[in-house]
Amino acid sequence: MLSVNSDGKVLVRRCFLTLRPFRIFVLGIGFFTLCFLMTSLGGQFSAKRLADSPFTIRTEVLGTGESRGALRRMNDILETLVRRMDMLARLENASEYRRGEEAEHYGLEGLQTVGLMEKIQAIAQNVSDIAVKVDQILRNSLLRSKVMEGQRDLCDIPRDPRFPDCSGKVEWMRSRWTSDPCYAYYGVDGTECSFLVYLSEVEWFCPVLPWRNQTVGSYSKYRPKKQAAFRTELSSLLDLMGTGKESLIFMKKRLRRLEAQWLLAARRLENKVLDTPKEQKQILVHIGFLTEESGDVFSPRVLKGGPLGEMVQWADILAALYILGHSLKITVSVKELQSYLGVPPGRGNCPLTDPLPFDLIYTDYHGMQQMKQHMGLSFRKYRCRLRVVDTFGTEPAYNHEEYATLHGYRTNWGYWNLHPKQFMTMFPHTPDNSFMGFVTDELNDTERRQVAQNKVRNMAVVYGKEAAMWKLQGKEKFLSVLHKHMEIHGTVYFETQRPPEVPAFVKNHGLLPQQDLQQLLKKAKLFIGFGFPYEGPAPLEAVANGCVFLQPRFNPPHSSLNHEFFRGKPTSREVSSQHPYMEMAVGKPHVLTVDYNNTQEFEAAIKAILRSKVEPYLPYEYTSEGMLQRLHAYIQHQVGCSV
Numbered sequence: 001m002l003s004v005n006s007d008g009k010v011l012v013r014r015c016f017l018t019l020r021p022f023r024i025f026v027l028g029i030g031f032f033t034l035c036f037l038m039t040s041l042g043g044q045f046s047a048k049r050l051a052d053s054p055f056t057i058r059t060e061v062l063g064t065g066e067s068r069g070a071l072r073r074m075n076d077i078l079e080t081l082v083r084r085m086d087m088l089a090r091l092e093n094a095s096e097y098r099r100g101e102e103a104e105h106y107g108l109e110g111l112q113t114v115g116l117m118e119k120i121q122a123i124a125q126n127v128s129d130i131a132v133k134v135d136q137i138l139r140n141s142l143l144r145s146k147v148m149e150g151q152r153d154l155c156d157i158p159r160d161p162r163f164p165d166c167s168g169k170v171e172w173m174r175s176r177w178t179s180d181p182c183y184a185y186y187g188v189d190g191t192e193c194s195f196l197v198y199l200s201e202v203e204w205f206c207p208v209l210p211w212r213n214q215t216v217g218s219y220s221k222y223r224p225k226k227q228a229a230f231r232t233e234l235s236s237l238l239d240l241m242g243t244g245k246e247s248l249i250f251m252k253k254r255l256r257r258l259e260a261q262w263l264l265a266a267r268r269l270e271n272k273v274l275d276t277p278k279e280q281k282q283i284l285v286h287i288g289f290l291t292e293e294s295g296d297v298f299s300p301r302v303l304k305g306g307p308l309g310e311m312v313q314w315a316d317i318l319a320a321l322y323i324l325g326h327s328l329k330i331t332v333s334v335k336e337l338q339s340y341l342g343v344p345p346g347r348g349n350c351p352l353t354d355p356l357p358f359d360l361i362y363t364d365y366h367g368m369q370q371m372k373q374h375m376g377l378s379f380r381k382y383r384c385r386l387r388v389v390d391t392f393g394t395e396p397a398y399n400h401e402e403y404a405t406l407h408g409y410r411t412n413w414g415y416w417n418l419h420p421k422q423f424m425t426m427f428p429h430t431p432d433n434s435f436m437g438f439v440t441d442e443l444n445d446t447e448r449r450q451v452a453q454n455k456v457r458n459m460a461v462v463y464g465k466e467a468a469m470w471k472l473q474g475k476e477k478f479l480s481v482l483h484k485h486m487e488i489h490g491t492v493y494f495e496t497q498r499p500p501e502v503p504a505f506v507k508n509h510g511l512l513p514q515q516d517l518q519q520l521l522k523k524a525k526l527f528i529g530f531g532f533p534y535e536g537p538a539p540l541e542a543v544a545n546g547c548v549f550l551q552p553r554f555n556p557p558h559s560s561l562n563h564e565f566f567r568g569k570p571t572s573r574e575v576s577s578q579h580p581y582m583e584m585a586v587g588k589p590h591v592l593t594v595d596y597n598n599t600q601e602f603e604a605a606i607k608a609i610l611r612s613k614v615e616p617y618l619p620y621e622y623t624s625e626g627m628l629q630r631l632h633a634y635i636q637h638q639v640g641c642s643v
Contacts, residue, residue, distance in 0.1 A: 155192040155196055157206075166206040170195050174195070182344045197212065225280075227325075228278040228281070229278075229325045232263060240322075242330070250308065251318070255315055255318070266628060281360055283359065285328060286331050286337050289365075298310065305465035307536070309533070313389065317389065334370050341356065342356075343375065350376045352375060356378065360387055361386050362387045364388060383417075383641075384419070390425055393573065411570050437626075439626075454522065457610065460488050461527050462488060467493070467502065469532055488505065489507045489508075491510065493510065524547050527543075529578045531551075531554075532578065535580070535581065543582070544617065546616040548612065551577050554576055559574045
């Protein structure tokens, strides 16, 4: 340490130097120099900064002057340090005797101050040499960047026969690139280069420019394959479904009620497919008809007798996918859909920001329209992953855009150019589409015996929860015949007073919860339809509970050509009765189809039902195990557009 007395004389108290502090000092100087060089040079050759457009490469090396100046300042500091150490050395020589005594007192050997000075001077010289070399590197880098800038100025439209649409797309971009903010999001700034980079790396209409990184866009995140394992609960699925809609509340209640049935079926199926590979899929389920953007006319009507068939099917699809062990994302919101898909900000004209993270997407026509609106060209790229839940089916003539246009089959719901097997129906209408189905309550042996004991021979339940379904012309005639033989029950929704459409002799229970409706069907002998709704799940549920289903025959058959309900649907299928599957696949003695306008035929059917003894019946394809097996086969074997 140095101190100055009042006379201005410099006194040397102590100046202890040991070998270990010296090494630390030298290493510190070297480490500081290395860190400085890494910091100075590390960012100088970067192609772009965060604030730069991804389609512009900086043509000058930033910080060149600053780096040189910092190196000079560092060199000056070291030279100053050398001068001060030289002064200390002279002071120490003047007080050699005093320092000798102190060194002897503290047990120190002679110190090599001169060696220290030489090493510090060598470090200073090395830093000076490094500064010269850095200056040369920066000059060379600046020269190379200017050469690259000259290449980038030459963004002529490539003439490549493999990309015939390139010039037309560039021309379109010149006049329309401001029409959607998504183009600016991807770096388009109105220059020819930005057009070509976008059309070659984000879209695929032009070849990649020679001076661009040839691997751009080729990277996709690797996702290791996992095996799907059957799940043993549904509680986590309920959490995935969200809240806030009456439709979702209904679906959750159904899942809770049928949970034991699903889990038992899973154990049975697991024993059958133990040796079968079961790859876990990443699956997005987007229920488009329940989104606010589609109007969601179903949710407000859940508690007012509205149609529940679609919600029954979707609840069962979710249960099956989850129990089979797949990874699910569930959405009933377009905003959530955009987030899951990776939709860029804008109006939906640009592709997704990243490769689609889902192996399969289960949706409906509303959801498919929403995806097309927001996915840009990515919709065409990934459309093979779609599975469209379609109650009544889509025929190939309506699905093929060119054929539909030429032959008059265009409708609001058709011409998607999917593979027909990607459409999944509620009942097996046609081999052109895939059969998705749903599940029905299954009775165990004890419940079957109870049903047989508690059946009320002359009790009938009418199929129709909305008062509008009772406005059928001529219903009084056949209902009076039915009333002569049986007690008629209804489950028609009403708020304050009995619906006037329901005759006084009908015992109306009002809208019943699903569990109470099941109990009513277990007691009834007959479940009778008025002709609408078409092809719903209720007749199958009635037959599974030991009822006979009586339905009207249509002559001529109903279709899109002669009936308003089917008009616009992408099918020309003729419906010969209210429920063709029940008529043809189930049939007598569980299902009777008659002409309601023929009083004698109708009354004969009623008498035959009264005499019959019918056991509960449920086709295997509508059991939980049947649906799990079917969906498992679809997921593992329907690959892409080769379904």
